[in-house]
């Protein structure tokens with residue numbers, strides 16, 4: 447089944463809305479980054495997945511909700527940080543965000559990101575409803591990846607909220623050189639552990655794991671290889687959330703010519719009807735993801 451792309455988006459209004467969502471993500475990123483220093487502490491609430499929220503998670507969510515919700519073509523907004531999606535207008539597009547991915551990296555000051563997904567339809571949506579997805583990475587440089595219209599581009603985002611195209615039509619390098627696997631090793635399944643051991647036997651590959659999915663995914667997009675947050679014995683659905691993490695990352699990686707899986711099928715074909723549903727996530731070069739699926743079979 448083909449993923450929708452910009453050419454099948456219903457109207458010019460929708461295309462403009464996607465542009466505006468990307469603009470809001472880019473223009474808000476410097477403000478989010480500037481707001482982080484005083485917000486490296488736990489907030490009072492837990493998020494709907496039962497995890498500790500950082501003050502920065504709430505701050506980024508509030509800021510983005512207000513701005514994305516104000517866009518004319520956006521009908522619904524949802525994020526990892528709020529239990530329900532909210533109606534923000536009459537537009538046909540829905541925006542789902544992970545306002546800060548990897549916020550447990552705030553204290554040690556490691557990489558984090560903002561992930562966005564634009565769906566052509568109500569939430570919870572399906573992976574095949576995606577019309578654009580991407581992320582901002584708060585690394586030494588602020589970069590933004592945008593996948594839409596069959597293409598993945600990278601931009602540098604500047605402090606004045608402008609952004610500049612620096613890599614066009616990105617594809618995963620063929621001979622992937624990095625790997626990273628989340629979850630506690632004793633909690634992995636035997637099949638996944640055997641696969642992981644095989645991956646690390648290849649002398650051309652190095653372990654690169656940072657504890658923020660989006661940083662780890664960006665390494666795969668840059669160097670090729672494989673990243674997984676797998677099924678765990680204690681959590682068969684893994685940790686990552688379909689609407690906010692699984693689908694948008696699946697869309698970015700597949701648009702860049704890589705492969706994705708929940709263990710048996712593309713992440714974009716995962717069927718989940720709950721807004722905060724989780725999925726195991728395996729992404730990377732096609733040969734490695736194919737081997738992974740065979741190993742888990």
Ligand SMILES: O=P(O)(O)OC[C@H]1O[C@](O)(COP(=O)(O)O)[C@@H](O)[C@@H]1O
Nearest residue numbers: 546547548549550628629657658659
């Ligand atoms: O350290 P853990 O619990 O294995 O989790 C790491 C994973 O959790 C996440 O931080 C989940 O995302 P959030 O920070 O948005 O909740 C991923 O970025 C990362 O891959």
Ligand SMILES: [Mg+2]
Nearest residue numbers: 544546547548
């Ligand atoms: Mg996340």
Ligand SMILES: [Mg+2]
Nearest residue numbers: 526544546547
């Ligand atoms: Mg988050």
